[in-house]
Amino acid sequence: MKAKIEEVCGVKVFDGISSKSLNRILACGDIIDLKKNACLYHDRQDLYYVYFLLEGKVTLVKPNENGESKVVFILNPGDTINQPVMRNNTSAVECWGFERSRILRVGFDDFDEIMSKDYVLARNCMAYMENRIRRLYRQLKNSVTINIEKRLAAKLVRLGLDYGSKIDGSCMTMIDLNLTVTYLAKMLGCQRESVSRAMKSLTNRGIVELDGRKISVDIDKARGFFKV
Structure with a gap:
């Protein structure tokens, strides 16, 4: 299915590019649907496309040799899913x-041809990837320097900022995602039991409130906790 200009205007790296480049992207590209829990591509798979998220959410996941997976990012509409220029066009993660x-x-x-003729597009792609690398650095820092409770608090703050909505009359921010303890464990690269214990500790401290799969977090209190 061919894309229409109004469908792609929210893609971040297309901001400010020439109309010629945008029209060329529309002519070359097409739209595909991805179902919930379906795989777009696997780790180390040869890729032939650059993917841009228009609607919904996808996750980038890195599996290890034991068959376990760590969720690296949850991506939103407007995000670029994979790198526009990849080494040997081989994926480093799963989507x-x-x-x-x-x-x-x-x-x-x-x-690649369109980028070569539009500096703004090339610059946008570089800036977008630089921001993603910075986020990876922060994840790496948090994964090796603080304990599981503080790591979980830091992750919930990020999720609250990205996907949260403030609860009226409360200091809590509800994270608008259906998150399980198992999924959070994959995000942190930890055992489910460890995350469950950490979640209970944060709840006892008044940092987190649980309502089924809905998690609310006191962002200010959580920041104060994991920065100590």
């Missing part, structure tokens, strides 16, 4: 549908 999603895909060769 799965967190919810039903619509994705624009453009062939690597076509996108």
Whole structure:
């Protein structure tokens, strides 16, 4: 299915690019649907497209040799899913549908040609990837320097800022995602039991409130906790 200009205007790296480049992207690209829990691509798979998320949410996941997976990012509409220029066009992670999603895909060769003629597009892609690398650095720092309770608090703050809505008359922010302890364990690269204990500790401290799969976090209190 071919994309329309109003469908792709929210893609972050397309901001400010020339109309010629945008029209070329529309001509070269097409839209695909990804179901919840379906795989877009696997680790170390040869890829032939650059993918841009238009609707829904997807997760980038890194598996290890034991068959366990760590959730690296949850991506939102407007995000670029994989690197626009990849070494040997081989994926370094897996991509799965967190919810039903619509994705624009453009062939690597076509996108490379468009970038070569539009500096703004090339600069946007570099800036976007730089920001992703910075987020990875923060994840690495948190994973090796603080205990599981503080790591969980830091992760919930990030999720609250990215996906949360303030609860009226409360200091709590509800995270608008259906998160299980198992999924949080994959995000932190920890055992489910460890995350469950950490969640109970944060709840006892008044940092977190649970309502089924809905998690609310006191962002200010959580920040004060994991920065100590």
